[in-house]
Amino acid sequence: MDADITNEVMTQKKDCRLANFELLRIVAMLLVMTVHANFTTFGAPDFDSLKSNPVSTFLRYLGESLSIVGVDVFVLISGWFGIKLTMNKLGNLIFQVFFFSFGFFLAYLFINPNEALSLSGLKSIFLFQGKDYWFIKAYTILLLLSPFLNSFIQDVHQKGFASVLSCYLLFMFIYGWMEPESIHFTMNGTSALSFVGLYLIGRYASKYRGLWINLNKYYDLLIYFGLSILLAVICYFLLGRGIRTTLDSRLLNYGNPLIILSSLYLLLFFSKLSFSCKLINWVASSCLAAYLLHCNFFFFGQYTSTIKICIQNYEFGWILTFVFIILLFTFSVFIDKLRICIWKKIQECFSFCSKL
Secondary structure, three states, rough: OOOOOOOOOOOOOOOOHHHHHHHHHHHHHHHHHHEEEEEEEOOOOOOHHHHHHHHHHHHHHHHHHHHHOOOHHHHHHHHHHHHOOHHHHHHHHHHHHHHHHHHHHHHHHOOHHHOOOOOOHHHHHHOOOOOOHHHHHHHHHHHHEEEHHHHHHHHHHHHHHHHHHHHHHHHHHHHHOOOOOHOHHHHHHHHHHHHHHHHHHHHHHHHHHOOOOOHHHHHHHHHHHHHHOOOOOOHHHHOOOOOOOHHHHHHOOOOOHHHHHHHHHHHHHOOOOOOOOOHHHHHHHHHHHHHHOOOOOOOOOHHHHHHHHHHOEEEEEEHHHHHHHHHHHHHHHHHHHHHHHHHHHHHHHHHHOOOO
16 A cells, blocks of 8 residues: 555556455455444444354354454555655545545534534544544554655565564564553554554565465465454354453454454455456545545444444345445545545646746
8 A cells, every 4th residue: 555545556567556456455445344334333242142143143253353354454555565655645645534524524514513513523624533534543654654664674684574573573462462451552453553563564475475475376365264264263152251351352453463364365365366457446546435434523423323224124234234335335436536636636736836
């Protein structure tokens, strides 16, 4: 992922994006939306739900373990290709974020002016709320650090890179995952520090193709599904033993080593596909908009309430939920195409003024 998050994947030919990675980007965003439709909306299953509906409980855990990889995949893609930070791409990202945050604010001035003009509503415009677009905040720090990370990666030899990465992963495994209360700045894999680690993992995997990377692509996919099923089974088993704390704070967060490994092998599977599709490239260039839309301060409550209506009131609620996610994703892409047109006009104005 480059500074634009959605526009950096290139083939060896200039300006020609790799459709396999663009498809992965789309899949990752849909997985993020699925995570928010599962545990984020309903919470983790409890012991009563396990006893009353064990199959549904296991399927919910399986769905969460399959989809929790979405965020890690996005950052691993950044590491795979390396971030090439420019002011234009950083400006594009900032404009994209505020296009949605300010756009929703203006819309809610007419829909619900009391909420829009509340302190929380005003703070949300500039992402001052604690969890407003947390991914954007963490990723922006990664962007700003990327020139220094790239210099280190370029200058260090493989053994040195492996040593530094190993020490980092060991530290994060002990203090960031096994005992996350001991250091709060890792934030269960949602911090910029965690993103730095994912970036380095992706870069190492791309630069040094060892045997564990050069497996048949179907083995990669099998590992992804196998690890996801393993996590679901462990969570299901522990829930039956009443161990909820372990489930919530350890197994199903972005910093879990098994989830990071699962994310990596999903990326490796897509990296070994080879095809071209202009439609996929066109859609993927705006897929970040789906995150900015459904996670917006003013809209996220509506997103989760719609999911609840689908699941709780209809027999085939998960099918309706899937359709809703696809429609919302599609809508966000078309909205972002309007944003891209506006951004191009802004660039033209800057270019014209710079020539005066």
